[in-house]
């Protein structure tokens with residue numbers, strides 16, 4: 114402890130904690146978070162409690178099943194990685210293959226899980242959350258987590274069996290993608306620009322609002338990483354873009370108010386007196 118104090122390390126930690134705490138307080142008190150929240154009145158303690166319970170139980174079960182499956186497949190040589198240095202474009206192709214194949218896997222299985230009896234048996238737990246937050250990401254029936262998370266070992270196994278084991282760079286990108294994308298789509302806040310769903314280049318990629326609406330309106334917006342299958346199959350919610358624009362409007366209004374400056378005479382008592390005398 115003393116060594117840490119002498120080295121100045123504690124000051125660094127203190128500064129970091131202070132910085133993060135201040136940022137959170139400012140974000141709350143100025144209304145920044147509320148302005149960027151997709152469902153401003155959506156937070157419920159009861160929902161959060163249920164999510165925490167499912168996350169703990171489901172997390173253990175999923176980690177046990179997927180952890181052992183990965184370990185066994187690797188130890189028997191079904192999953193291998195190419196640790197030799199590879200060209201950037203090969204890593205990009207491997208990652209893109211994973212990204213779009215997983216998106217296809219997720220879309221169709223997700224749509225399937227909205228049909229009975231699969232909905233009641235598997236997917237209903239995740240839909241207890243009507244206004245997603247970060248914890249909603251892991252508030253999932255373990256069976257559903259295994260179905261979704263199981264795509265990674267299947268992909269790595271198939272690549273190994275066809276003689277193209279995934280390179281180390283692509284593997285390092287693929288492994289955390291599911292959890293990062295999960296947190297992103299369940300964030301409950303929208304920070305992406307208004308043009309995101311209008312531009313030909315970006316409208317294919319999901320936003321937090323897109324998946325948030327799946328939780329709120331249920332039978333629309335099934336995509337996990339992209340909006341491609343929803344656009345092809347006509348399952349994008351008709352009012353999705355209108356509501357996305359409304360969130361952008363609310364956000365823009367907050368920024369407009371932040372930068373709106375009152376006339377200097379109103380701010381300065383001296384000028385205010387001078388103004389009054391001149392009248």
Ligand SMILES: [Zn+2]
Pocket residue numbers: 223227236240327
């Ligand atoms: Zn669903």
Ligand SMILES: [Zn+2]
Pocket residue numbers: 239245249299324328
């Ligand atoms: Zn979800």
